[in-house]
Amino acid sequence: MICSGVCSLMLIKLGVNSGFSARSCMLASPAVFRRQEFLIRCLGVKSMAGPTSEADAENILRAITPPLDHSKHKGQAGKIAVVGGCREYTGAPYFAAISALKIGADLSHVFCTKDAAPVIKSYSPEIIVHPILEESYSVRDEDRASISAKVLAEVDKWMERFDCLVVGPGLGRDPFLLDCVSEIIKHARESNVPILIDGDGLFLVTNSLDLVSGYPLAVLTPNVNEYKRLVQKVLNCEVNDEDAHGQILSLAEQIGGVTILRKGKSDLITDSKTVKSVSIYGSPRRCSGQGDILSGRQVVAIFISWARKLTVAPDWDTRISPKNPTILGCIAGSTLLRKAASLAFEDKKRSTLTTDIIECLGRSLEDICPVK
Numbered sequence: 001m002i003c004s005g006v007c008s009l010m011l012i013k014l015g016v017n018s019g020f021s022a023r024s025c026m027l028a029s030p031a032v033f034r035r036q037e038f039l040i041r042c043l044g045v046k047s048m049a050g051p052t053s054e055a056d057a058e059n060i061l062r063a064i065t066p067p068l069d070h071s072k073h074k075g076q077a078g079k080i081a082v083v084g085g086c087r088e089y090t091g092a093p094y095f096a097a098i099s100a101l102k103i104g105a106d107l108s109h110v111f112c113t114k115d116a117a118p119v120i121k122s123y124s125p126e127i128i129v130h131p132i133l134e135e136s137y138s139v140r141d142e143d144r145a146s147i148s149a150k151v152l153a154e155v156d157k158w159m160e161r162f163d164c165l166v167v168g169p170g171l172g173r174d175p176f177l178l179d180c181v182s183e184i185i186k187h188a189r190e191s192n193v194p195i196l197i198d199g200d201g202l203f204l205v206t207n208s209l210d211l212v213s214g215y216p217l218a219v220l221t222p223n224v225n226e227y228k229r230l231v232q233k234v235l236n237c238e239v240n241d242e243d244a245h246g247q248i249l250s251l252a253e254q255i256g257g258v259t260i261l262r263k264g265k266s267d268l269i270t271d272s273k274t275v276k277s278v279s280i281y282g283s284p285r286r287c288s289g290q291g292d293i294l295s296g297r298q299v300v301a302i303f304i305s306w307a308r309k310l311t312v313a314p315d316w317d318t319r320i321s322p323k324n325p326t327i328l329g330c331i332a333g334s335t336l337l338r339k340a341a342s343l344a345f346e347d348k349k350r351s352t353l354t355t356d357i358i359e360c361l362g363r364s365l366e367d368i369c370p371v372k
């Protein structure tokens, strides 16, 4: 009691009362600011940027990874789909789709443009590829409505079966294609399918926030550029790393309680109520495609689908926190990708590529959560 009273007094003296903000911090001179930070750390108070706490990453990953057993049939460990892949980008949807299979999903589909399909199929026979999307250059104006309806009907045939839809890896920014994808998102929402938005899917959603606004099963996974665009559009200001916690909370709240995973040195994850960070493992290599693994993000996608099934099961360990399956999925996906990246880097150093990281996904999961 005495200690907490003294702490409160000292904090008030330091300005750490309810009126204290990142802004007042920035107004103090750097020396004063550093002294305040040091004293606050000594008093055991969390960072001024907000009470973001490090997730209990490995335990969460272990808790939501389902055991392997002989009684299960194909599909029960997860059916995931990626909407992405166009003339320019065939790697991104492939990375996303193969990552899900590598960590234990049973089926991985890709819905892409006709040009991208043979290329993606040639990377791997395991991925089910649907060459259904069209870009403006191949569609006459008078055919747009009928082609759009055909695309939607094709995706709808499968929609209810998917445990998670990943929208955006390698999608491109063609306006007609993005219109069709907007309709796919609306249908996924009506079917209550979790939707993970990455890459060009974030470009689409940033310009049409209604697509995900208020949908608790939407997960946005922005990189540094994508986050900047979201903050500018939604909060009408610039990214403020002094108040990373407060800003990501406001962002998720303004978009109606979606989950956001901000990729970076530490991955920050929020559902507008709580903020968790994942900082363990990782690699100094920033080769392109790593974000696609995470949306392998299907990695996140598959963990979300596992977490959704488990959190409603009667034997779910209620001590696992947080409770929201989208947050749990993000924490597990981020942890696994960072571990795989660190293993790949140990081996390949500067020449580490995304394909090397994908090869380490299985070993990383086995290290943290061995098959019994």
Ligand SMILES: NC(=O)C1=CN([C@@H]2O[C@H](COP(=O)(O)OP(=O)(O)OC[C@H]3O[C@@H](n4cnc5c(N)ncnc54)[C@H](OP(=O)(O)O)[C@@H]3O)[C@@H](O)[C@H]2O)[C@@H](O)CC1
Residues within 6 Å of the ligand: 088, 089, 090, 091, 092, 093, 168, 169, 170, 171, 172, 173, 198, 199, 200, 201, 223, 225, 226, 288, 289, 291, 292
């Ligand atoms: N192997 C593959 O197939 C991979 C494919 N990938 C796929 O690439 C897509 C874009 O993802 P990314 O990560 O490059 O996007 P990001 O950081 O916002 O942009 C960086 C800079 O580029 C620019 N810019 C981008 N697109 C533009 C466009 N169409 N037209 C004009 N400018 C454009 C952008 O400019 P800005 O939008 O800020 O004006 C920014 O300055 C996405 O679908 C992803 O999945 C990646 O996952 C990697 C592996």
Ligand SMILES: Nc1ncnc2c1ncn2[C@@H]1O[C@H](COP(=O)(O)OP(=O)(O)OP(=O)(O)O)[C@@H](O)[C@H]1O
Residues within 6 Å of the ligand: 199, 222, 223, 224, 263, 264, 265, 266, 267, 282, 283, 284, 286, 287, 288, 289, 290, 291, 292, 293, 294, 334, 337, 338
């Ligand atoms: N500075 C960093 N230090 C350590 N890890 C990082 C750093 N930046 C990103 N990462 C990790 O790499 C993963 C991919 O993030 P990145 O920002 O490269 O995504 P991206 O730009 O969408 O990738 P992609 O090229 O696939 O589109 C993140 O989940 C994060 O864990």
Ligand SMILES: [Mg+2]
Residues within 6 Å of the ligand: 198, 199, 223, 291, 292
């Ligand atoms: Mg990306």
